Structures are given as C-alpha cells and as structure tokens.
Amino acid sequence: GLWLPLITPFLEGALDEASTRRLVAHYLEEPVDGLILAATTGEGLTLEKAEVERLVAVSAETIAEKGRDLPLYLGLSGSDTRKLVKALARTADWPIVGYLIACPYYSRPSQAGLFQHFTALAEGSSKPIMIYNIPYRTGVNLENETLLRLAEHPNIVGLKDCCADASQSFELLRDRPEGFAVLTGEDALYYSALVQGADGGILASGHVMTADFAGIRTRLLQGDQPAALRAWQQLSPIPRLLFSEPSPAAAKHWLWRSGLIASPEVR
Amino acid sequence: GLWLPLITPFLEGALDEASTRRLVAHYLEEPVDGLILAATTGEGLTLEKAEVERLVAVSAETIAEKGRDLPLYLGLSGSDTRKLVKALARTADWPIVGYLIACPYYSRPSQAGLFQHFTALAEGSSKPIMIYNIPYRTGVNLENETLLRLAEHPNIVGLKDCCADASQSFELLRDRPEGFAVLTGEDALYYSALVQGADGGILASGHVMTADFAGIRTRLLQGDQPAALRAWQQLSPIPRLLFSEPSPAAAKHWLWRSGLIASPEVR
Amino acid sequence: GLWLPLITPFLEGALDEASTRRLVAHYLEEPVDGLILAATTGEGLTLEKAEVERLVAVSAETIAEKGRDLPLYLGLSGSDTRKLVKALARTADWPIVGYLIACPYYSRPSQAGLFQHFTALAEGSSKPIMIYNIPYRTGVNLENETLLRLAEHPNIVGLKDCCADASQSFELLRDRPEGFAVLTGEDALYYSALVQGADGGILASGHVMTADFAGIRTRLLQGDQPAALRAWQQLSPIPRLLFSEPSPAAAKHWLWRSGLIASPEVR
Amino acid sequence: GLWLPLITPFLEGALDEASTRRLVAHYLEEPVDGLILAATTGEGLTLEKAEVERLVAVSAETIAEKGRDLPLYLGLSGSDTRKLVKALARTADWPIVGYLIACPYYSRPSQAGLFQHFTALAEGSSKPIMIYNIPYRTGVNLENETLLRLAEHPNIVGLKDCCADASQSFELLRDRPEGFAVLTGEDALYYSALVQGADGGILASGHVMTADFAGIRTRLLQGDQPAALRAWQQLSPIPRLLFSEPSPAAAKHWLWRSGLIASPEVR
Incomplete structure (x- = not known):
C-alpha cells in the first residue's frame, strides 16, 4: 500500500501539535495505508525524546477521535x-x-x-x-x-x-x-x-497528490498496466521537484501553502 | 518486438555459411521479429567486408528460400x-x-x-x-x-x-x-x-529460450503484467549466465551444443 | 603532523581506563603530534556521555603525569x-x-x-x-x-x-x-x-608501526621524496590490512596482541 | 620523460604536411623526449592508411633534416x-x-x-x-x-x-x-x-607550455619536490582548459592561434 513518512510540523522552533492534528486528520481522508512518524522525512534525528512521544500521542489521538484505525509506525x-x-x-x-x-x-x-x-x-x-x-x-x-x-x-x-x-x-x-x-522508499522508482x-511505497512525495500516487497502484491491481504507466508518466516529475532541495523542505513548503501546516520550518 | 543480434558462426577461422543458413532457418520458426547482422554480438568489428557481404547474402537467401519475410538490419x-x-x-x-x-x-x-x-x-x-x-x-x-x-x-x-x-x-x-x-539492448532489463x-528488445539472450523471451512481451500485450513478471522471474538468470563470459562466447557455446552451429569459435 | 584517532579500549563491555592509560603512555613515546578521542576510530557513536568524559580525563591525566604536553582533540x-x-x-x-x-x-x-x-x-x-x-x-x-x-x-x-x-x-x-x-584521514592516501x-594525517593505521608512518613525512620534510616513496611502497599494504574488516576491529586486535590493551572488544 | 601525442594538422580536409613539418621542427626545440603519431590526440581513427604513412614520413624527414634524433612512435x-x-x-x-x-x-x-x-x-x-x-x-x-x-x-x-x-x-x-x-596519459595526474x-607522461597538454610541463619533472629529478608542487599548482588549470572540449580541439585552436598550424580543423 501507500504509506506516508509524515513530516513533523514545527512552529517557532517547537513541535506544532495543532498542525500535526490537522495533517493526520487530512490524510485519514486520503488513500493512505499507514503513517511512519519521526522517520527521515519527519526529521527524527533532530527531535527530542519528549517531542517524539507527543508526536505519537497526538497522532494516535487524532485517529482515535475520528473513529479510525490507521496504523502508526x-x-x-x-x-x-x-x-x-x-x-x-x-x-x-x-x-x-x-x-x-x-x-x-x-x-x-x-x-x-x-x-x-x-x-x-x-x-x-x-x-x-x-x-x-x-x-x-x-x-x-x-x-x-x-x-x-x-x-x-x-x-x-x-x-x-x-x-x-x-x-x-x-x-x-x-x-x-x-x-x-x-x-520502496525511492519515490522516483x-x-x-x-x-x-x-x-507499495513509503513515499515523502505521497504528501502531495496522494490520490494520484495511490492510483498508480490501483490501476496495476486492476490489471491495467498501460494505464498505470501513463499515469506515472504524468506524475513522475513530482518526486524530482520535491527532492530538488534537501527533503522535507519542499514538501513542507507545499503543505504550508496548502494551509495544512502553520509554518514551513525545518530544523 | 524481439529482435536477435545474430551471432556470426565461424569454422576453422572462416565464416561458416552452412551454420549461418541453419541458424537463420531455425529462428524463422521462432517468434523473432527481425535479425541484426554483423553487430556487436555478431563480432562485426572482426569481420572483413567480403565476409559481411556473404553473411547478409546467405541470410537473405535463406529467408527467401523459405518464402518468408523477416527483416534484416x-x-x-x-x-x-x-x-x-x-x-x-x-x-x-x-x-x-x-x-x-x-x-x-x-x-x-x-x-x-x-x-x-x-x-x-x-x-x-x-x-x-x-x-x-x-x-x-x-x-x-x-x-x-x-x-x-x-x-x-x-x-x-x-x-x-x-x-x-x-x-x-x-x-x-x-x-x-x-x-x-x-x-532495449540490455538483456537483464x-x-x-x-x-x-x-x-521490445534486441537481445543476445534471445538466441536461447527464444519463445520464453517473446512470451514475456506477449503476456504484457495481453494485459497480464503479473504473469509476465512471474515468467521473467524464472527467466532472469539466463542473461546473467550468458554474460558471465564476454559475449558472444556463451551464446555460441549453447548454440554449438544445441547442434545449430558447427563450432563455438569466437574471433 | 601525525595524529592518532585513538581507539577506545573496552573490557567486558565497559571503558577500560587502565588500558587507556597504557595506550596514551605508549604513544607519548612515539612520534605522534596529537590524539583525537572518541572519534570514528574511537567508536564515539557508541559511547555514553560519562564514558567520553572519563576517557578525556584519563587521557589528560596520563599526559600530565608524564610531564608532557600532547594536544587532545x-x-x-x-x-x-x-x-x-x-x-x-x-x-x-x-x-x-x-x-x-x-x-x-x-x-x-x-x-x-x-x-x-x-x-x-x-x-x-x-x-x-x-x-x-x-x-x-x-x-x-x-x-x-x-x-x-x-x-x-x-x-x-x-x-x-x-x-x-x-x-x-x-x-x-x-x-x-x-x-x-x-x-588526510584516508590512510591509503x-x-x-x-x-x-x-x-599530515589523522590515521587509524598510525596505531601500528607509528614511527614508519611518521618517517614518511620526515623524509619529505628533509627533501628526500624518492626515499619517502620507497618507504611508502613498503608501508602501503598496512592500511589495506587494517581496513579489511570494519575499523577499528583490526587495529584493536593488533593492540591487544601487542599487550597494549586488555581486550580486542568492539561495540 | 615528456612525450607528445602529436596532433595531426589538417587543411581543407586533407593532411597538412607543411604544418606538420613546422610543428615537428618546433618541438625539436622544446624539451620533448619523443613523439607519438596518429594516436588518440592525432585523431588516428579518422586517418587513411596513406595519410598515416605520409605523416610518419614527413615527421621523420623533418627530424633528419634538422640533424636530430627524436624517437617516433x-x-x-x-x-x-x-x-x-x-x-x-x-x-x-x-x-x-x-x-x-x-x-x-x-x-x-x-x-x-x-x-x-x-x-x-x-x-x-x-x-x-x-x-x-x-x-x-x-x-x-x-x-x-x-x-x-x-x-x-x-x-x-x-x-x-x-x-x-x-x-x-x-x-x-x-x-x-x-x-x-x-x-601517465592523464594530463591532470x-x-x-x-x-x-x-x-614521465604522454600529454596532449604538453603541446602548450611545453617547457613548464618538462620543468615539473626536472625539479623532481633535482630533488626539489616542494618547488615541483608549487609549479604544478600554477600549471594545473591548463589540462582542465584543454579538455573542456573533446580533445584535441582546444590544443589545435591554441596551436593555430600561435601560428604553428594553418587551421584548427578537426575531423
């Protein structure tokens, strides 16, 4: 399936719990099969232990509040x-x-x-x-x-x-x-x-145009490889754009401009 | 389609016309879409001009004699x-x-x-x-x-x-x-x-198990990508074997052992 | 000059202070221009903060006790x-x-x-x-x-x-x-x-045959490049041997066999 | 020693014998230990057999006429x-x-x-x-x-x-x-x-600033490695410039601008 290595929202240097809730709630409505927290895209190496604990708690609460069952890694x-x-x-x-x-x-x-x-x-x-x-x-x-x-x-x-x-x-x-x-964790592949x-894939690019990424796999599962290829030929520039700067700066910028997170800050 | 970069048979140092005829006749019965003569697999760099001319003539004659229409490059x-x-x-x-x-x-x-x-x-x-x-x-x-x-x-x-x-x-x-x-000319890809x-592919490996190579493409054209993948997983060790020695030595050896050419000689 | 990225001696899982003292004292008598502690060769990523502090303290004490002035990084x-x-x-x-x-x-x-x-x-x-x-x-x-x-x-x-x-x-x-x-930190270069x-160099290989490594540089400073080259041609297999296993396992083994440290343990 | 892989001068598509003579005569006065004709830098793959024969003859004649004894490969x-x-x-x-x-x-x-x-x-x-x-x-x-x-x-x-x-x-x-x-044939090395x-070296760059290239080796033979290094640090941008376009275009351009050959043509 399609898993997201969730970015970690920051605001003025601190973990932004409100944006985290909004982000998790958003992806609950998208064709995402699971979330990975505090990983590479989540800037895990720069998080304090207490921050990671809050990030997990807030994410799990949001899922529970929505009555959903999305797996967290x-x-x-x-x-x-x-x-x-x-x-x-x-x-x-x-x-x-x-x-x-x-x-x-x-x-x-x-x-x-x-x-x-x-x-x-x-x-x-x-x-x-x-x-x-x-x-x-x-x-x-x-x-x-x-x-x-x-x-x-x-x-x-x-x-x-x-x-x-x-x-x-x-x-x-x-x-x-x-x-x-x-x-795969290689968005371009x-x-x-x-x-x-x-x-499936654990794709930072899946933050953006999530349904399109999921749709590639759906078409293959439906037995329509040529349609999957055509869709991928359209989608393939996205990973290149998102990794033109060190990840996750570009994804955070996109989420910020989309109003999903309060700030594009990276640590 | 599947094209063969035909090996050039030698016998005691000279172009082996009889083996060439046998080889071309053989592939006329296989699902091959065309032949490339005197190319890399055909050891073109080591052929004299007169040899190349004979190779082409003999191949074309064989195709004509069989009343077929296989393209030659x-x-x-x-x-x-x-x-x-x-x-x-x-x-x-x-x-x-x-x-x-x-x-x-x-x-x-x-x-x-x-x-x-x-x-x-x-x-x-x-x-x-x-x-x-x-x-x-x-x-x-x-x-x-x-x-x-x-x-x-x-x-x-x-x-x-x-x-x-x-x-x-x-x-x-x-x-x-x-x-x-x-x-593609990269058999493994x-x-x-x-x-x-x-x-399609122009594949030295297509000399061997020709129908299996063609079958990968047929399954894809039929819309059965998972079956094509399973077949490829079976077939994939073949290119590795054939390129474990500088090409075309292994392919010639296989053809010689199969009785299709009179000698495994390479130049 | 020649700097050593000092290995960190362990004994039964713990920092081995006695071996550390012996090691530092040993290199005080060798043509070493400085020591780097708790770095890559010192397995710094696996040390606790308290261990690093002790490692530094013990090394500095040993140098002071000998009335010497070797720089520590x-x-x-x-x-x-x-x-x-x-x-x-x-x-x-x-x-x-x-x-x-x-x-x-x-x-x-x-x-x-x-x-x-x-x-x-x-x-x-x-x-x-x-x-x-x-x-x-x-x-x-x-x-x-x-x-x-x-x-x-x-x-x-x-x-x-x-x-x-x-x-x-x-x-x-x-x-x-x-x-x-x-x-340079690349022993082979x-x-x-x-x-x-x-x-100069910061060389894990300098733990072994220290004087020979220092001698390469001395000959160059003396203006005898051909002699430096001949000496290096003799010495050059050493880095290859020491890095044939992930560093610093081989260097520790050598130091252990030489009696300088009590155990070849790595973390 | 310093050997030159001599460029082959062309004029209006043909071998330029006059420029060849001028070029060989020029390098006879430079600290060059030998010439290689019709090699990579000499665009050997594009020369006709008769052209190569003339190139060798003309070069040898020029050397003989000057009463010199420069080896030709x-x-x-x-x-x-x-x-x-x-x-x-x-x-x-x-x-x-x-x-x-x-x-x-x-x-x-x-x-x-x-x-x-x-x-x-x-x-x-x-x-x-x-x-x-x-x-x-x-x-x-x-x-x-x-x-x-x-x-x-x-x-x-x-x-x-x-x-x-x-x-x-x-x-x-x-x-x-x-x-x-x-x-070495790698000018930058x-x-x-x-x-x-x-x-020594067989250096396309040796066409240009020949004495400077030879001087690097002279200094080393004299035992002055630091002076050789300083000279090389000055000279090192030259090979980069000469190979910024496919060789030998840049060298030919330089020789043409210097008046040594009549045209910068490459085949």
Missing part, C-alpha cells in the same frame, strides 16, 4: 545497538503498531554486524520491525543474503528499500519469503518497484 | 563519419531493410559532434537507421536531448538503448515522438523496459 | 545542530584543545545548510574546530567552495579530508588560506596527500 | 587482432622506433583475451610496443596482473596509463619489473604520477 535510527534496544523498551507501550529502523549510519558495520544488530533489535522489540536500507545516507548496504536471513525472524516483517541497485531490488522481490513486505512486485 | 560501427558514409553507400543495394549504427567509440565526441555524425549518416543512407547507444562500450553517452533532435530526421527511426541510466531510459520512453521505436513502454 | 558527530551546540557548551572546560566534528550524517543537508551548521558550531565553541569531511560515511560532501567560506571563521582551523575525490583534495590544498590545516602539500 | 588501435598484426607487418619498415597500441575498444574482451591479443601483437612486431590502457574510452581495463605477465615479453616495454584508478596505478608503479616504463615514481 515509529521511525528509529542509530548506530549504537544498546541505545536502540533501550529506545524499544522505552516506547513499548506507545500507541504504535511497529517500528521502521534504518541501518546504522556512519559506522559501516560488516554484514555480520548488521545481522547481529537487527537480531538484537528484533529480540528486544515487542512489536514488528520494518528495516530501512538506504546506503546513500547510512554508508552501508544491507545485502540480500543478510536480509533474507533476518527475514526469518518473526519480528522482522518487511523492508523499506532505497538500495539504489536495481538488481538487488529485483532479486529481493523475486527471492523473498511469502509474507515478507517490501515497500515507485512505478518500477510496483511492476516488479513490491507491495 | 546491418550493424555498423566506427568513429570516422566519412568511412561510415562510404559504408552506407557501398551497402545501399544489399538485401537489408535498415542499419543499426553504434555511437562512435573511443573518440568521445561532444553532443554537437554526435548530432553532426548521425545527421551525416542519415543524409547518406537510403534506408532507415536505428541508433545504438551503449556508453560502457563506446565511452560516450548520447543524451536524450540530442537523440530527440535526431529523431526528427525521417531516416532515424529508433534506438537500441543500453544507456545504463534508468532515468534517461524512462524519460526517453516518456518523451519520444510518436512512431520512434525504442528497443528486458522486462523493466517493456513495462516502461519499450517496443 | 575531542571527536563529535551528529545531525542536530542544537544538540551539538549543547555538547560544545557541556565540554567547554574539559582538558582538550579543540574538536574534530564530522559533517552531519544521514540527513544530507544542502551546502547552505552545512555552512549554517558549522558556523553555529564555530560560534558556540570556545575552542578551535577541525571539520571532518567523509561523504562515504555521512552521505554528504562538503564542497571546497563552502569549506573555504567556513575557513574564514577564526574558530575553524582545519579539515580532516576523506572526500575521496582527488581533484577536490588537490584544489583545496592549492587554494586554502595561509594557516588553514589540511590533514597518506603519501599522496603529503606530496600534494597536506600538513 | 606510431599509435595503433583496433579490436581485431588479425588486422592489427597486418598493420604491424605493413609498417615494419617505417622510420619509427615503436608502437603505442591501445586496448581493444568496444568488444570488451576478458583478461585472457587481452593477454592473447597483446601477446600476438608482440610476436608480430619487429619493434617494441607500449600498451595504452584507457578504460573510459575502450570500455575495458587491463588489470595489473595481466599487464605484469605481458611485461615479461621482451617486445612489450611500457604502459601509457589512463586507468583512472589511483590504487591500480600506484601498485603497478610499485610492482613493475626493472626497466618497464610507465608514463602528471605531478601525481611523477611523485609516485612514473617515468
């Missing part, structure tokens, strides 16, 4: 396994259904190290984990062989794929076990990923 | 515009319907130089030209902007695309004029190219 | 400008002479963002800052144009260069202002950097 | 071993002292294929051969292991290195046998190559 990242295990424990009772956890950044562990890292996190989590592989941000690639071993763990349920290697993505989609989800069998 | 390559113009003149009466002409190798001209080169060839040719863009062999990339200008020439009718840049390929398929053909709108 | 990294400014304030009274601060990882700011980030840090620091540019870990490159503007700030005194672009490194060395230090005018 | 390239062997036979009596032969372009042979190719050429040549490795033009890299085996053949005497891999170049210079020459032990 929490974005986590870090290079210190122990600190991440603590974060999992600290957030165990939060109103989220799972975690999106990026590969360790900067430290460039070996494949064995990545396996140990995510195994420890899977063991330490009471909720399912989706792994986020994005070598051009983290400096390390989680190879398919390692990932397929991790996929055997019941708590590791999927991958957000930004590996930037078309063969690796194709082979993972071909070789993954039944029930293991793969969603959304159509490509879908026609190669991906289950 | 002739592969040309070179870095000297004048020599290529002469080659076009020399071959003007040959029984071919067009040319596949690679970008100049080694000399790395500018985009303006590429435009002038192909314009001169288009002017000098009595038959349609398909351009072959393969930067990892030639050292130069024909950019979309240049290609789209060239596509306005009535004698430049299509592209064999091996540009190795997914964005460039996607944007060309999106932006090309009506009637301008794009066929055959399915990807088709679902993005390519008209 | 503290390694910092992070993607949140505000948290880094707080870290600078918190450590302002520590016995260090400066900071080595990596570019923000993961978030991939624009050049304007990098300029603002480091300007804020320079404003917030009471001590000089050396910037660490290592795109293959952080996902972002600090371009020369941006760096040269930052170099105008009196608190930004140098660069640890791991940009992996030979032209960028050469041009920086050519164009940098008088007094702005450039040290130590000799190359020196002959192009770099002031 | 002939540039050859091609992907067909047999045609190249014939070219070696055809030119065996020409007034040249050796050949510069590029790796096969376009066909991308294996390392075994490259070994067989150059071994056949070495066997077929009465004169020494220098190999030219330039993967970004030919599409194939001659690896050090293969080259070091080829270097055992008495007729293979050196390498023009444009491999674009700093490690490969460094390791070749470290590991090559006594007496095997390595000259001339200083780097020299300080790593290269014997």
Whole structure:
C-alpha cells in the first residue's frame, strides 16, 4: 500500500501539535495505508525524546477521535545497538503498531554486524520491525543474503528499500519469503518497484497528490498496466521537484501553502 | 518486438555459411521479429567486408528460400563519419531493410559532434537507421536531448538503448515522438523496459529460450503484467549466465551444443 | 603532523581506563603530534556521555603525569545542530584543545545548510574546530567552495579530508588560506596527500608501526621524496590490512596482541 | 620523460604536411623526449592508411633534416587482432622506433583475451610496443596482473596509463619489473604520477607550455619536490582548459592561434 513518512510540523522552533492534528486528520481522508512518524522525512534525528512521544500521542489521538484505525509506525535510527534496544523498551507501550529502523549510519558495520544488530533489535522489540536500507545516507548496504536471513525472524516483517541497485531490488522481490513486505522508499522508482512486485511505497512525495500516487497502484491491481504507466508518466516529475532541495523542505513548503501546516520550518 | 543480434558462426577461422543458413532457418520458426547482422554480438568489428557481404547474402537467401519475410538490419560501427558514409553507400543495394549504427567509440565526441555524425549518416543512407547507444562500450553517452533532435530526421527511426541510466531510459520512453521505436539492448532489463513502454528488445539472450523471451512481451500485450513478471522471474538468470563470459562466447557455446552451429569459435 | 584517532579500549563491555592509560603512555613515546578521542576510530557513536568524559580525563591525566604536553582533540558527530551546540557548551572546560566534528550524517543537508551548521558550531565553541569531511560515511560532501567560506571563521582551523575525490583534495590544498590545516584521514592516501602539500594525517593505521608512518613525512620534510616513496611502497599494504574488516576491529586486535590493551572488544 | 601525442594538422580536409613539418621542427626545440603519431590526440581513427604513412614520413624527414634524433612512435588501435598484426607487418619498415597500441575498444574482451591479443601483437612486431590502457574510452581495463605477465615479453616495454584508478596505478608503479616504463596519459595526474615514481607522461597538454610541463619533472629529478608542487599548482588549470572540449580541439585552436598550424580543423 501507500504509506506516508509524515513530516513533523514545527512552529517557532517547537513541535506544532495543532498542525500535526490537522495533517493526520487530512490524510485519514486520503488513500493512505499507514503513517511512519519521526522517520527521515519527519526529521527524527533532530527531535527530542519528549517531542517524539507527543508526536505519537497526538497522532494516535487524532485517529482515535475520528473513529479510525490507521496504523502508526515509529521511525528509529542509530548506530549504537544498546541505545536502540533501550529506545524499544522505552516506547513499548506507545500507541504504535511497529517500528521502521534504518541501518546504522556512519559506522559501516560488516554484514555480520548488521545481522547481529537487527537480531538484537528484533529480540528486544515487542512489536514488528520494518528495516530501512538506504546506503546513500547510512554508508552501508544491507545485502540480500543478510536480509533474507533476518527475514526469518518473526519480528522482522518487511523492508523499506532505497538500495539504489536495481538488481538487488529485483532479486529481493523475486527471492523473498511469502509474507515478507517490501515497500520502496525511492519515490522516483515507485512505478518500477510496483511492476516488479513490491507491495507499495513509503513515499515523502505521497504528501502531495496522494490520490494520484495511490492510483498508480490501483490501476496495476486492476490489471491495467498501460494505464498505470501513463499515469506515472504524468506524475513522475513530482518526486524530482520535491527532492530538488534537501527533503522535507519542499514538501513542507507545499503543505504550508496548502494551509495544512502553520509554518514551513525545518530544523 | 524481439529482435536477435545474430551471432556470426565461424569454422576453422572462416565464416561458416552452412551454420549461418541453419541458424537463420531455425529462428524463422521462432517468434523473432527481425535479425541484426554483423553487430556487436555478431563480432562485426572482426569481420572483413567480403565476409559481411556473404553473411547478409546467405541470410537473405535463406529467408527467401523459405518464402518468408523477416527483416534484416546491418550493424555498423566506427568513429570516422566519412568511412561510415562510404559504408552506407557501398551497402545501399544489399538485401537489408535498415542499419543499426553504434555511437562512435573511443573518440568521445561532444553532443554537437554526435548530432553532426548521425545527421551525416542519415543524409547518406537510403534506408532507415536505428541508433545504438551503449556508453560502457563506446565511452560516450548520447543524451536524450540530442537523440530527440535526431529523431526528427525521417531516416532515424529508433534506438537500441543500453544507456545504463534508468532515468534517461524512462524519460526517453516518456518523451519520444510518436512512431520512434525504442528497443532495449540490455538483456537483464528486458522486462523493466517493456513495462516502461519499450517496443521490445534486441537481445543476445534471445538466441536461447527464444519463445520464453517473446512470451514475456506477449503476456504484457495481453494485459497480464503479473504473469509476465512471474515468467521473467524464472527467466532472469539466463542473461546473467550468458554474460558471465564476454559475449558472444556463451551464446555460441549453447548454440554449438544445441547442434545449430558447427563450432563455438569466437574471433 | 601525525595524529592518532585513538581507539577506545573496552573490557567486558565497559571503558577500560587502565588500558587507556597504557595506550596514551605508549604513544607519548612515539612520534605522534596529537590524539583525537572518541572519534570514528574511537567508536564515539557508541559511547555514553560519562564514558567520553572519563576517557578525556584519563587521557589528560596520563599526559600530565608524564610531564608532557600532547594536544587532545575531542571527536563529535551528529545531525542536530542544537544538540551539538549543547555538547560544545557541556565540554567547554574539559582538558582538550579543540574538536574534530564530522559533517552531519544521514540527513544530507544542502551546502547552505552545512555552512549554517558549522558556523553555529564555530560560534558556540570556545575552542578551535577541525571539520571532518567523509561523504562515504555521512552521505554528504562538503564542497571546497563552502569549506573555504567556513575557513574564514577564526574558530575553524582545519579539515580532516576523506572526500575521496582527488581533484577536490588537490584544489583545496592549492587554494586554502595561509594557516588553514589540511590533514588526510584516508590512510591509503597518506603519501599522496603529503606530496600534494597536506600538513599530515589523522590515521587509524598510525596505531601500528607509528614511527614508519611518521618517517614518511620526515623524509619529505628533509627533501628526500624518492626515499619517502620507497618507504611508502613498503608501508602501503598496512592500511589495506587494517581496513579489511570494519575499523577499528583490526587495529584493536593488533593492540591487544601487542599487550597494549586488555581486550580486542568492539561495540 | 615528456612525450607528445602529436596532433595531426589538417587543411581543407586533407593532411597538412607543411604544418606538420613546422610543428615537428618546433618541438625539436622544446624539451620533448619523443613523439607519438596518429594516436588518440592525432585523431588516428579518422586517418587513411596513406595519410598515416605520409605523416610518419614527413615527421621523420623533418627530424633528419634538422640533424636530430627524436624517437617516433606510431599509435595503433583496433579490436581485431588479425588486422592489427597486418598493420604491424605493413609498417615494419617505417622510420619509427615503436608502437603505442591501445586496448581493444568496444568488444570488451576478458583478461585472457587481452593477454592473447597483446601477446600476438608482440610476436608480430619487429619493434617494441607500449600498451595504452584507457578504460573510459575502450570500455575495458587491463588489470595489473595481466599487464605484469605481458611485461615479461621482451617486445612489450611500457604502459601509457589512463586507468583512472589511483590504487591500480600506484601498485603497478610499485610492482613493475626493472626497466618497464610507465608514463601517465592523464594530463591532470602528471605531478601525481611523477611523485609516485612514473617515468614521465604522454600529454596532449604538453603541446602548450611545453617547457613548464618538462620543468615539473626536472625539479623532481633535482630533488626539489616542494618547488615541483608549487609549479604544478600554477600549471594545473591548463589540462582542465584543454579538455573542456573533446580533445584535441582546444590544443589545435591554441596551436593555430600561435601560428604553428594553418587551421584548427578537426575531423
């Protein structure tokens, strides 16, 4: 499905709870299958712990108030396994259904190290984990062989794929076990990923023209690949525009101009 | 459609006409839409002019004898515009319907130089030209902007695309004029190219399991993208195997073991 | 000169102060011009704040006890400008002479963002800052144009260069202002950097065969470039060995086998 | 030493013998150690056989008339071993002292294929051969292991290195046998190559400010590496300028404006 890595609204430097509520309420009316909070697009690395807790609480409240049931995932990242295990424990009772956890950044562990890292996190989590592989941000690639071993763990349920290697993505989609989800995180490759069998996308661009992004997948599910392609050819300039500045500045600007958030501030 | 860049059979160092006839006759019974002779897979750079002439003649005779009408293209390559113009003149009466002409190798001209080169060839040719863009062999990339200008020439009718840049390929398929053909030459990207709108492929791998390659496209034309994907997932290891040694050694070996050619020799 | 990005010794999961003292005392007797603590090689991302404070204190005490004056820099990294400014304030009274601060990882700011980030840090620091540019870990490159503007700030005194672009490194060395230090952090490029005018290196490999590394530079300063080259040709396999596993595992193993630290543990 | 890959002067489409004589006479007075004719910079791929023969004859005559003894190498390239062997036979009596032969372009042979190719050429040549490795033009890299085996053949005497891999170049210079020459062909890496032990360069940029290029090496031979670096820092923008357009257009323009050749024409 189409998941949104929700931007985090700020106002005068602080978390903007009113805009958060408005934003969540807005996407409840759009064809969105889930939200990821405090992840990359949500500027998670710059949030205080208390802010993340409020962000989750406010989002969950908004969904509950509307009588809806949209799944929330929490974005986590870090290079210190122990600190991440603590974060999992600290957030165990939060109103989220799972975690999106990026590969360790900067430290460039070996494949064995990545396996140990995510195994420890899977063991330490009471909720399912989706792994986020994005070598051009983290400096390390989680190879398919390692990932397929991790996929055997019941708590590791999927991958957000930004590996930037078309063969690796194709082979993972071909070789993954039944029930293991793969969603692309590369907005520009959304159509490509879908026609190669991906289950959907976690797309910053989905903040904008949400129904159009969802419609690409709908057409494919309806068996009309040529129509999906034509729609994608129309939509494809959008990701390029939104990533012409470091994300999420352009998406925030668009949301601000649309009146959905009170300020385009980024941290 | 599915075009074959036909290998050139050799026997004891010489062009093997008998194997050529057998090979052409074989592919007349397969779902092949055309043959390219003396191109990259056909080891064109190592053929004498007289050999190329015989290769074309023998292939055309075989098709005629079978009462069929399979189109033949002739592969040309070179870095000297004048020599290529002469080659076009020399071959003007040959029984071919067009040319596949690679970008100049080694000399790395500018985009303006590429435009002038192909314009001169288009002017000098009595038959349609398909351009072959393969930067990892030639050292130069024909950019979309240049290609789209060239596509306005009535004698430049299509592209064999091996540009190795997914964005460039996607944007060309999106932006090309009506009637301008794009066929991928990257065997491993055959399915990807088709679902993005390519008209087909010129595939060395098509020598092997020809019907399976053609079947990918048939399923897409029938509107069954998921079946095409499943078939491709089965077929996808074949290109990897065939390119594990410098092409066309593996394809020739397979054809030799299949009894279609008398020797696996390469030059 | 030759600076060491000191490894952080652990014993049964905890900071090993005894090994730290032994290690610092050892390098006081070697031709080392300074130490960087808690940086990349020091596994800084996995250290608790209290551990970093002890590491600095213990190192400074050891130097003082020996009546020596080796400069200590503290390694910092992070993607949140505000948290880094707080870290600078918190450590302002520590016995260090400066900071080595990596570019923000993961978030991939624009050049304007990098300029603002480091300007804020320079404003917030009471001590000089050396910037660490290592795109293959952080996902972002600090371009020369941006760096040269930052170099105008009196608190930004140098660069640890791991940009992996030979032209960028050469041009920086050519164009940098008088007094702005450039040290390579790419062990395998130590000799190359020196002959192009770099002031030295911050080398994990310098833990091993320290005098040999220092000797390369000495020979160049003495005007004997051919001898420096011959020595480097002998020494050059060492960095390759030490980085055959994710750093600093191999260096720690060597130090452990040499008896300098009590355990080869990495976090 | 400093070798020039001489441009080939044209006038109204034909080889300009008068300009060739003037050019050769000019470089006889410059600190040039040899000339390569009809190579990449000499637009060899666009020359007719008769033109190459005249180019060599005219150059040799000019040198003889001046009573000098500058060595001439002939540039050859091609992907067909047999045609190249014939070219070696055809030119065996020409007034040249050796050949510069590029790796096969376009066909991308294996390392075994490259070994067989150059071994056949070495066997077929009465004169020494220098190999030219330039993967970004030919599409194939001659690896050090293969080259070091080829270097055992008495007729293979050196390498023009444009491999674009700093490690490969460094390791070749470290590991090559006594007496095997390595000259860089990458103008921008001339200083780097020299300080790593290269014997010199074959530099298109050497057409311009020839004495300055030679002076870099002289300073290094005199033991003044810092002075060589300072001179190189001044000179380094020249190669960038000369390669801002496809070579040799800029060099020809400069020579034309200097009055050394009658026209800046390129083919």
